[in-house]
Amino acid sequence: MKYDNESAGFSAAGITVSDSRSSLSLGTRLSSIEKRRSARIPIRRPVVLSWHEGETERVETAFTTTISRHGCALHSRVFFQPGTRVRLEPAEKAMEGRVVHSLKDHSTGVVTVGVAFDHDAAEFWQAAFGIGPGSL
Numbered sequence: 001m002k003y004d005n006e007s008a009g010f011s012a013a014g015i016t017v018s019d020s021r022s023s024l025s026l027g028t029r030l031s032s033i034e035k036r037r038s039a040r041i042p043i044r045r046p047v048v049l050s051w052h053e054g055e056t057e058r059v060e061t062a063f064t065t066t067i068s069r070h071g072c073a074l075h076s077r078v079f080f081q082p083g084t085r086v087r088l089e090p091a092e093k094a095m096e097g098r099v100v101h102s103l104k105d106h107s108t109g110v111v112t113v114g115v116a117f118d119h120d121a122a123e124f125w126q127a128a129f130g131i132g133p134g135s136l
């Protein structure tokens with residue numbers, strides 16, 4: 001069985017998990033999936049998350065779990081389909097991007113959302129991103 005929403009797929013040979021950028025099979029070596037364009041920094045920062053549902057703009061306060069030059073992971077109460085356009089505003093700045101994955105924890109109702117930004121976000125986060133473990 002294969003899912004069209006790019007979140008997970010199953011085959012007779014094993015389990016494959018995929019998002020809009022890559023795919024992981026259980027037989028894949030860890031070193032081949034840990035390549036990143038920039039380091040992930042685990043940090044909790046409040047952000048205002050906004051998106052459109054039809055003609056209506058929706059807004060919620062969310063918190064990041066990790067940030068990088070190219071995106072972030074955050075906790076939300078909303079499950080987003082991959083490809084959904086979102087806007088993040090931690091203060092007076094704003095950054096737009098697209099959802100690359102959503103994973104809901106049904107026991108808590110919290111959704112972990114992966115967002116890929118349209119542009120480099122080093123200045124947006126006011127953080128220095130260098131080459132480190134997990135970076136290319």
